[in-house]
Amino acid sequence: MPRPPTAETETAEELAAVRPALVPRYTAELPGARAAVLTRLWRALAWEPLPWIAAREPVRDGLVLRMRDGRRLSGPAADPYRTAAYVARVRLDGVPYGDPARLMTDLAVPRGIALAGELGHSVASLALSRAAQPEGTATRIHPDEWPVTDWDWERRVVDGHPYHPACRARPGFSVAEQLAYGPEHGPVVGLGLVPVPAEECLVSGAWPDDLRDGGRLLLPVHPWQAAHVLKIQGETALPARPLMSLRTLAVPGGPHVKTALGTRLTSSVRDISVSSVAASAALSAFGETLAARSGGLLRFTRTLGAATPHSPDLAAVLRESPSAYAGPGERAVPVAALAGTGLPSDPEWLAGLTRLTLTAGLRLLELGVALEAHGQNLLVVLSPSGEPQRLVYRDLADIRVSPARLARHGVPHTGLPARILTDDPVALRRKLFGSLVGGALAATAGSGAALRAALERAVPDLPPGEDLAALREEPLPVKALTLMRLTPDGRGDLWTGMPNPLRG
Structure with missing residues (x-):
């Protein structure tokens, strides 16, 4: 019986269709990506209060977890703060596992199947992210070679969250969309501008004149959001560079634009609540008060404006670039x-x-x-x-x-x-x-x-x-x-x- 497709194989098939030259490097990066995600998962298994783990026993060559159903899961000693991938495999009742998605599936714990799917996507997306980096990319950058732009700094955070097993999971994003929108791939993203009558919008702060059209506000919208959530086709009007959070983008020479993105990335669905738009001006002013009390140690980027037609699926927040304080x-x-x-x-x-x-x-x-x-x-x-x-x-x-x-x-x-x-x-x-x-x-x-x-x-x-x-x-x-x-x-x-x- 043929094995069912996995996130790894599905990603490889999509990649072969949209960027075939990248397939060999993607394949070569998969073992390291599995180890990186398994290392993060092992940290959680070793330290988090998971109800189906009865005991944790340090042993001479590592750590043994005793599950409440009597099974034993063993692996290396777990450093809760280590970021390098050091867990290549663990053993469940003696059976070795190097694939975190397969391990989570076979643990058969409540809601584990859903998490296994996220882990599979995390491995595949992480391998894709690493494969797309320029060959010979230095792990140490001399100050003379430091990036000049904020988005170039942020694209260098290739592996995502340092401790979350779903560090690179991007459910709902095709391979083509990851290449087009992921900051680590270095794309230019064309934000759409959705016109909304000003009287229908909640506005906090000052909405700029160049994002107005008569009596309408032009709300920046991420193209993924436009296609998958709003179901609209908009024209590209505002080229921008994605930052680490994916949904926040830097407009060259302009502000950072935080957009709604109605999909789960790592732990949260990235929409923008109406209440957060309403509070944005007050929080920005509060930040200036705090900066004055910090003794010069800390500054806060100001929110320039925020707007929404009372919908978390269509909203935008405009902020200063942190580089303004350098x-x-x-x-x-x-x-x-x-x-x-x-x-x-x-x-x-x-x-x-x-x-x-x-x-x-x-x-x-x-x-x-x-x-x-x-x-x-x-x-x-x-x-x-x-x-x-x-x-x-x-x-x-x-x-x-x-x-x-x-x-x-x-x-x-x-x-x-x-x-x-x-x-x-x-x-x-x-x-x-x-x-x-x-x-x-x-x-x-x-x-x-x-x-x-x-x-x-x-x-x-x-x-x-x-x-x-x-x-x-x-x-x-x-x-x-x-x-x-x-x-x-x-x-x-x-x-x-x-x-x-x-x-x-």
Whole structure:
């Protein structure tokens, strides 16, 4: 009986039709892509509170997971902060598995089949993304060869999320669409402009004159969204370059345009809620207030305007480019792209980045604001020689804000959406520490040992306080990304505690 098609074979067939010359490189990249996704999955199996795992037992040559049905899953010792692919295979009751999708299928856990499909797409898309990179692409970039444009920096984050097993899953995107819209492929994307009567739109901030046509607003729409969700055929009117998030694009010489994209990428469906449009101007003004309190360490990209005809499927947000906050010779670099520069291999440099980001993050947390400072939202401004100077933060939609802490410091929060307000210190610390330490810094360090060394150098220089004490003493909170994908929709973020690198 022939084997049913897999995401890998389907991608190969589509690729043969649209770009046959790329097929050999795609095929060659598949083993590494499987190991990369399996490594991320093994991290989740080793550390997340998955209900069908009864016990985890360290052994001399690795780790054994005992499942509640009596089966045993074994693999290497799991470093929760390592980013390099080091898991080539695991064994389920002695049977070796190198394919994460097949492993998840045979684990036969609730909702595992759906996740297995995402893992298969993640492997195939990751192999495609790697295959499309120029041959001989350097893993370390000398400052003289650093990219000049923001989109060129962001296209270098080829592997996607450093810890999510669905790091490159793009369900609903054909191979041709991935090549046409994926930032790592370096395309120019033609955004359509959909005319909507101004009186039918919710507008926050100032909508620019060059995106108006008489009494109508011209709303930028991603071509994938136009074809698959809106079911319209629009003319290309605004060439732009896709950024790391795929749905946000840089208009050369202009703003960054965040578009609605009604498909699931990694964990979330990327539409733009009406409430987020309504709150965008207030959040932008709040960001300017925070920047003034940061001691010059942190700036926030301003939202220039946002608009929607009261539909999450047709909306757009216009933001400043973070490069506006870089001086002559400086570069505003997403933290997710730093590993490719080679800079983090210098322990002192990594400690300096850690000191800068924690100083700014803890200062705002004391003030009452927990940033979601993961490697995509947080950028560091590098000097011409590569030294971290200050930070830029974009997209305030998912921060958490403590009214009580703000009140203590005399900071107003009028107009902020209720969903981001909380005085719970656990929720505030989860947001900051999970994204910054367990996400951005851990992925930049690349291993638990490097992260620990950087924190040990940086933490003694930070001002004491209850939040810093929690960072030093408590398990490090991170999102339980795989548990979230195996849990029915509507539960929101789920968390787990990783070993605290400051406690060895």
